[in-house]
Amino acid sequence: xxxxxxxxxxxxxxxxxxxxxxxxxxxDICPREKEFADLMHRLRQDLxxxxxxxxxxxxxxxxxxxxxxxxxxxxxxLLPEGKRILIVNNGAYSSRAVEICQYYHLDYTNLEFPVDExxxxxxxxxxxxxxxxxxxxxxxxxxxxxGILNPIREIGELAHWYGAVFTxxxxxxxAMRPIDIEKDNIDFCMASAQxxxxxxxGLSFIIGNKSLIEQSAAYPKRSYYCNLYMQYxxxxxxxxxxxxxxxxTVYAAVQGLKEYFAEGETARWERxxxxxxxxxxxxxxxxxxxxxxxxxxAGLVVCVKYPDDPHWDFDRVHDYCYAHGxxxxxxxxxxxxxxxxxxxxxxxxxxxxxxFAVFKAALVRDGVQIPEIDELR
Ligand SMILES: *Cc1c(COP(=O)(O)O)cnc(C)c1O
Numbered sequence: 272x273x274x275x276x277x278x279x280x281x282x283x284x285x286x287x288x289x290x291x292x293x294x295x296x297x298x299d300i301c302p303r304e305k306e307f308a309d310l311m312h313r314l315r316q317d318l319x320x321x322x323x324x325x326x327x328x329x330x331x332x333x334x335x336x337x338x339x340x341x342x343x344x345x346x347x348x349l350l351p352e353g354k355r356i357l358i359v360n361n362g363a364y365s366s367r368a369v370e371i372c373q374y375y376h377l378d379y380t381n382l383e384f385p386v387d388e389x390x391x392x393x394x395x396x397x398x399x400x401x402x403x404x405x406x407x408x409x410x411x412x413x414x415x416x417x418g419i420l421n422p423i424r425e426i427g428e429l430a431h432w433y434g435a436v437f438t439x440x441x442x443x444x445x446a447m448r449p450i451d452i453e454k455d456n457i458d459f460c461m462a463s464a465q466x467x468x469x470x471x472x473g474l475s476f477i478i479g480n481k482s483l484i485e486q487s488a489a490y491p492k493r494s495y496y497c498n499l500y501m502q503y504x505x506x507x508x509x510x511x512x513x514x515x516x517x518x519x520t521v522y523a524a525v526q527g528l529k530e531y532f533a534e535g536e537t538a539r540w541e542r543x544x545x546x547x548x549x550x551x552x553x554x555x556x557x558x559x560x561x562x563x564x565x566x567x568x569a570g571l572v573v574c575v576k577y578p579d580d581p582h583w584d585f586d587r588v589h590d591y592c593y594a595h596g597x598x599x600x601x602x603x604x605x606x607x608x609x610x611x612x613x614x615x616x617x618x619x620x621x622x623x624x625x626x627f628a629v630f631k632a633a634l635v636r637d638g639v640q641i642p643e644i645d646e647l648r
Contacts, residue, residue, distance in 0.1 A: 278622045280550075281600035282415045282443060282572055283338075284465035284472050285616025287527075291470050294526035295519040302518050308510035310525060315476075315506070317528050321445065321536075322452040322460060322478055329452060331478045332503045335517045338442040340497060341461035341475050342368050345438045346409065347375045348499035349459070349483070351490050354406035357382060357398060357435070359390050359426055362414030363603045364440055375493050380405070386417050386604055387563055392425055399433040407436045412450075412460075415443040416603035418572030418611075419563045427456025436483060442466055447543050447571055447615065449536050458483055464520060469617050470527030473517040544570050546614035546623055553627035554612070557634070558642035562609055571615060577608040582638040585610055591633035597626045 272293070279286045300307055311333065318331040334340050346368060350356055356377055358368050361384040372379035382398055384390045390410070399405055408430035412423050423439050430437040441450060441460040446467030452460060459479030464470040477499065488500045496514070505513040531539065547570045554561075554575060562574040577583055585601060592599050602609030634641055 275596070277596050277598065278618055278626060279598045279616055280612045280626065281598050282466075282611060282613045283463075283615055285469050285613075286618050287469050287471070287523075288530060288617045291523050291526045291530065291617075294523045295471065297519065297522050300518065302516050302521075303511060305510075307516075307518070307521075311506075311512070311516065311521060312510055314521065314525050314528065317532070318476055318478055321528075321531065322450045322457075324452045324478055328481060329478060330481045330484065330503065331476050332484075332499060332506060333512060333516065333521075334475045334477070334497070334502060335473060335512065335514070336463075336475050337472060338461070338463035338466070338475050339367065341442070341463070341477050342409075342440055343371050343494070344497045344499050344502075345459050345461065345477060345479075346371050346377065346407070347493040347497060348490065349436055349438065349487050350377055350407055353404070355379060355402060355404045356407045356409060357395075357402070357405045357430075359395055359408065359410040359421070360384065361388060361390055361419065361421065362386050362411060363416035364411040364414055364442075365409070368409050368411075368440070377493075378404070386414070387419070389419065389567060390421060390426070392422070392429065395426060396429050399429060399435070403433075405433065405435050407438060409438045409440070411440040413441075413443045413448070413569035413571055415572055416611075417563050417574045418568045420567060420569035423457065424455045427458075431456060436480075438479075443571060443615070444569060446531055447540065448569060449540055452478065464524040464527060466615060468524060468527040468531060469615075471520045471523040473520040474524050542619060543614045545620055546618055547571060547573065549620045549623035550612045550614060553623060553630070556643050557627075557631065558640075562604070562607065571613060573612045573614075574602060574604075574609050575612065577610070578639060580639050582640075583634075584637060587637060588630070588633045591636065592626070592629055595629045597629055599630075 315331045356379040369381045427437040436458045438459040445462035461477045463475040465472040600611045
């Protein structure tokens, strides 16, 4: 079967291999069969290995939904009665966590920093010191809207020092940038199958501390569908998801994990990094500028400022690239005009070189000033 290969430079879902796409073509199976439970059991065990989590201390819990379900589940399930959540917020995904707190009427402190700056750890510590009711600290590892990498190990250390649980949204780093759950001071991390695992949308997972999940059995149940303990308990007792799992998506995730281990943690990270460097090389040559200081970037998302040129029209450039098999993505910052190019997915340096040939052709067509070309004139 011939499947057209599109290069997705959006921040997930990412470009997948054909073997992952085809892994979904399986005989029909009722997911309540033991065969399927065994498949999910192995998947849950293998997910632990991605973040070097020991099965004695950690577990993984699967959910049917996009990545946001994980943030929802962690925040609504892991907060004891009468306690407060601290969100260390320097971007769109931590702001989403704040909205989740609002929707569940949870007590929270939204400690905001500019989107193009790292959180100030002294301020984080001051808030923890002054608010002894904080029981959970949450932040985002790679803020996918800007590509900034947050110092999770340091934030986690502070959270633990003040007796709080640390949950991290690792959706846009897990299975790409190496994570060590214990060394990084993480109690709960999370992702969905369509990002680092380079599999399909619809399956999300939380990897975290088993005894903390067990403790949370006594916390208020704020959601029927999205409760961490209930889903964990159901898995432990029956090997099943509480409600119908995304069957074919699970097969694709199993294949995605197999390919992750075959490539290897280091080789995978090096590949993403060289794709990221190639993106920067291409942008530099055309005179584009980053939003985030280069040394603060996580190595996966490049957030690019619009050029100061009346001929620049993002949608026109997007449509030209799209027609040629390349997807670029708008920014996610309210008061700045940016777009994004991401180093996610089953792509390599040659794909980026091919992309820039197309991107440059779009700019030339539209008459956008390009330093590299202007020099030749
Ligand atoms: C992609 C992503 C999510 C999940 O977003 P969905 O739209 O629910 O798929 C959450 N957090 C981060 C940091 C992400 O990059």
